[in-house]
Amino acid sequence: MKTANAPALDLQAITCVFTSRDAPGQRYTAVQDTDLAVAPGEFVSVVGPTGCGKSTLLNIGAGLLAPSRGQVSVFGEPLQGLNRRAGYMFQAESLMPWKTALDNVMAGLVFAATPAAEARERAMAWLARVGLAGFEDRYPHQLSGGMRKRVAMAQTLILDPDIILMDEPFSALDVQTRQLMENELLELWAEPPQGKTGAAAQGRAVLFITHDLDEAIALSDRVVVLSAGPATHPIGQFVIDLPRPRNVAEIRNLPRFVDLHAQIWAVLRDEVLKGYDQQKRKVA
Numbered sequence: 001m002k003t004a005n006a007p008a009l010d011l012q013a014i015t016c017v018f019t020s021r022d023a024p025g026q027r028y029t030a031v032q033d034t035d036l037a038v039a040p041g042e043f044v045s046v047v048g049p050t051g052c053g054k055s056t057l058l059n060i061g062a063g064l065l066a067p068s069r070g071q072v073s074v075f076g077e078p079l080q081g082l083n084r085r086a087g088y089m090f091q092a093e094s095l096m097p098w099k100t101a102l103d104n105v106m107a108g109l110v111f112a113a114t115p116a117a118e119a120r121e122r123a124m125a126w127l128a129r130v131g132l133a134g135f136e137d138r139y140p141h142q143l144s145g146g147m148r149k150r151v152a153m154a155q156t157l158i159l160d161p162d163i164i165l166m167d168e169p170f171s172a173l174d175v176q177t178r179q180l181m182e183n184e185l186l187e188l189w190a191e192p193p194q195g196k197t198g199a200a201a202q203g204r205a206v207l208f209i210t211h212d213l214d215e216a217i218a219l220s221d222r223v224v225v226l227s228a229g230p231a232t233h234p235i236g237q238f239v240i241d242l243p244r245p246r247n248v249a250e251i252r253n254l255p256r257f258v259d260l261h262a263q264i265w266a267v268l269r270d271e272v273l274k275g276y277d278q279q280k281r282k283v284a
């Protein structure tokens with residue numbers, strides 16, 4: 001049922017059971033009974049130890065993976081199949097190496113049958129917006145890691161998604177480039193959406209997965225902490241009441257940032273140690 005004030009993305013009582021990778025024939029409960037909602041215009045980060053189920057939750061929100069139990073709603077409507085109101089940005093390189101930066105950015109529009117001239121014009125404008133005017137004809141291998149991420153960001157945002165799903169998109173970058181990209185993401189996210197009606201007019205909802213607690217706090221309105229697996233579930237959530245607009249490099253020095261970091265780390269620390277221990281046992 002569609003309801004006013006429905007979350008942009010609402011994962012309700014999600015459980016996800018896989019056939020175990022380590023012991024075929026056995027089942028592995030990756031995520032259990034998890035509720036996770038993101039309001040229109042809200043920036044939510046999910047942190048948790050390695051292998052706990054962060055990407056699984058994101059894939060469920062994207063409609064790429066069906067949960068074993070539970071329901072996903074998008075703006076109050078049950079999700080069936082792919083989440084068409086969402087755009088994704090993953091850790092891995094998503095650019096097509098045989099296409100130029102321009103063609104990569106245009107690809108989604110072309111796929112959606114937008115006339116070529118319009119797709120080209122919009123892609124040129126997006127490349128300029130992410131600071132890559134003049135680089136339209138470069139191939140991905142001719143761009144730096146940060147530039148490739150900018151192209152990927154333009155590729156995702158050109159489709160004007162109401163929900164942005166990001167799985168450690170900047171983790172491969174050096175610290176300085178990463179902070180520049182985080183600031184750029186915040187600027188683009190904060191721009192008022194054009195031509196949207198209803199709840200989507202309140203802004204883009206972001207679900208951001210990261211290992212990095214500093215990054216989660218610097219970017220988000222809310223940080224959700226997941227337990228170590230198996231049967232991962234949220235064990236804490238924290239409202240990040242830091243002022244906006246933010247400069248991610250500077251905000252880390254605010255006493256409130258340090259205070260929030262200490263509070264969240266107190267919850268996350270034991271889970272990270274448990275997760276690390278499990279990984280070690282898997283390798284041994």
Ligand SMILES: Nc1ncnc2c1ncn2[C@@H]1O[C@H](COP(=O)(O)OP(=O)(O)OP(=O)(O)O)[C@@H](O)[C@H]1O
Nearest residue numbers: 018019020021030049050051052053054055056057
């Ligand atoms: N398709 C699958 N089949 C079997 N097990 C899976 C599958 N996908 C994920 N898993 C298992 O579910 C658990 C959660 O995986 P997931 O990738 O969601 O964790 P994560 O928190 O994103 O990990 P990382 O922090 O390392 O990126 C892991 O133990 C993983 O091995």
